[in-house]
Amino acid sequence: MSLFNRGIMGYLFSEIDSISVKRLKRLQTERLRRQIDRVWHQVPYYRKTLHESGIHPKDIRSPEDLFKLPFTKKIALRDNYPFALFAIPLKEVIRLHCSSGTTGKPIVVGYSKKDIKVFAEVVARSLWAAGCRPGMKLQNAYGYGLFTGGLGLHYGAEKLGMTVIPISGGATEKQLMLLNDFKSDAICCTPSYALTLAEELKKRQIDVLSLKLQYAVLGAEPWTESTRSSVQAALNVKATNIYGLSEIIGPGVSQEDVDERGTGSYIWEDHFYPEIVDRNTGEPVKQGNAGVLVLTTLTKEAMPIFRYWTNDITFLYKDKHGKRNFIKMGPIAGRADDMLIIRGINLFHTQVEAMLNGLTAFSQNYQLVVTKNRAHDEVEVKVEINSGLFNEYLKNLAASEIMTSEKIVQACKMLEKKLKDNIGLSLNVKIEEPGTIPRSEGGKLNRILDLRQTQNG
Numbered sequence: 001m002s003l004f005n006r007g008i009m010g011y012l013f014s015e016i017d018s019i020s021v022k023r024l025k026r027l028q029t030e031r032l033r034r035q036i037d038r039v040w041h042q043v044p045y046y047r048k049t050l051h052e053s054g055i056h057p058k059d060i061r062s063p064e065d066l067f068k069l070p071f072t073k074k075i076a077l078r079d080n081y082p083f084a085l086f087a088i089p090l091k092e093v094i095r096l097h098c099s100s101g102t103t104g105k106p107i108v109v110g111y112s113k114k115d116i117k118v119f120a121e122v123v124a125r126s127l128w129a130a131g132c133r134p135g136m137k138l139q140n141a142y143g144y145g146l147f148t149g150g151l152g153l154h155y156g157a158e159k160l161g162m163t164v165i166p167i168s169g170g171a172t173e174k175q176l177m178l179l180n181d182f183k184s185d186a187i188c189c190t191p192s193y194a195l196t197l198a199e200e201l202k203k204r205q206i207d208v209l210s211l212k213l214q215y216a217v218l219g220a221e222p223w224t225e226s227t228r229s230s231v232q233a234a235l236n237v238k239a240t241n242i243y244g245l246s247e248i249i250g251p252g253v254s255q256e257d258v259d260e261r262g263t264g265s266y267i268w269e270d271h272f273y274p275e276i277v278d279r280n281t282g283e284p285v286k287q288g289n290a291g292v293l294v295l296t297t298l299t300k301e302a303m304p305i306f307r308y309w310t311n312d313i314t315f316l317y318k319d320k321h322g323k324r325n326f327i328k329m330g331p332i333a334g335r336a337d338d339m340l341i342i343r344g345i346n347l348f349h350t351q352v353e354a355m356l357n358g359l360t361a362f363s364q365n366y367q368l369v370v371t372k373n374r375a376h377d378e379v380e381v382k383v384e385i386n387s388g389l390f391n392e393y394l395k396n397l398a399a400s401e402i403m404t405s406e407k408i409v410q411a412c413k414m415l416e417k418k419l420k421d422n423i424g425l426s427l428n429v430k431i432e433e434p435g436t437i438p439r440s441e442g443g444k445l446n447r448i449l450d451l452r453q454t455q456n457g
């Protein structure tokens with residue numbers, strides 16, 4: 001069912017936006033049944049796993065039955081590298097993408113003609129929810145290539161009827177030039193790269209009001225309200241979250257509505273069925289509780305995937321005040337394997353980032369440095385002091401040779417206290433000079449510097 005073949009965009013989007021719970025459920029059930037029958041016949045891996053679990057496709061009659069199936073983990077994609085999970089002949093696969101993969105071979109994903117259409121549709125829907133409209137110019141600063149971000153946003157924006165500027169990630173100088181010369185209405189990129197652009201604007205004393213940016217569609221890595229405030233203020237935009245992963249389709253699995261910022265992202269449930277499970281037991285958790293996001297594709301032709309263990313930690317909830325009937329997911333706290341356990345307490349870097357909110361003494365640039373102290377892991381929080389405060393400190397230093405700045409000491413203490421009060425950990429905060437902590441150069445930024453391996457060696 002295409003939602004795009006009847007002329008006026010607003011009307012078409014409002015149709016899917018106002019899908020009833022009953023109709024959604026019916027659609028999901030029909031699609032799931034078709035999907036499971038297909039993989040049973042077409043994908044030896046699934047036939048074998050179902051067989052081993054004593055399950056026949058007829059046991060999966062509705063999404064509520066999905067729990068009977070085992071999870072599909074990343075290792076299954078690696079073991080079946082490159083094409084063994086495809087459910088259609090290779091000659092019908094019209095595009096291949098890869099997710100970066102940390103070690104060894106990458107993960108390969110394939111798309112049929114229809115998959116590419118669905119991909120464009122969910123991204124177009126996401127851009128619409130983000131505030132973008134036909135005729136607006138979108139500066140697409142997601143990386144093009146094997147990464148799904150660039151081409152994913154590109155096709156979706158074209159589908160919506162936007163003018164796409166396919167600049168890709170990086171080339172900051174040129175980004176700023178085009179933002180200014182083309183008067184782009186919207187930009188999409190990683191949140192950390194949006195911070196880089198904001199910082200460069202300031203450095204070059206470019207008046208943000210001379211640009212005409214209105215919207216930023218940010219994703220591909222975890223981010224918090226703290227980053228949102230900074231990006232919105234510095235770029236004079238409304239910034240929303242877009243989430244996705246190559247294994248499922250790419251960006252456009254879920255999207256935050258521009259008028260509901262901060263309340264979670266709608267999952268396009270007519271194509272992707274979500275569950276949240278306990279990261280240790282795999283058992284479902286109560287709605288609203290955090291766990292691992294598990295996703296099942298309902299319409300994928302080339303590479304359907306059942307109960308994919310995303311490793312992303314979040315929660316699901318039904319927003320009674322939201323515009324749509326789709327379920328919402330909270331922001332991603334982090335990937336389960338990026339979670340640090342410090343003196344028995346779980347820690348994601350996003351928790352530290354959230355604490356920077358409202359502390360004007362610091363920039364949004366921070367890094368967690370993890371080391372091992374005997375059997376225990378230690379974390380040092382490196383944060384950059386903002387340039388105004390740093391310059392003031394330098395001036396004082398030159399004038400009176402005072403080696404410390406009371407304001408900086410106070411700011412540091414305040415952050416340490418906030419961390420202790422909210423996370424329950426006494427973390428060592430190390431103040432750095434402006435411009436010294438790594439920034440995004442166009443893509444995802446790793447906020448954790450893990451020195452534990454090098455210490456062992």
Ligand code: ADP
Pocket residue numbers: 099100101147148218219220221222223241242243244245246247250310312332335
């Ligand atoms: P990889 O980064 O593993 O190479 P992808 O490029 O497909 O693979 O990225 C998907 C992953 O990126 C997700 O599983 C998630 O960890 C992260 N991600 C994507 N969008 C967001 C988002 N909006 N918020 C937080 N994390 C995100």
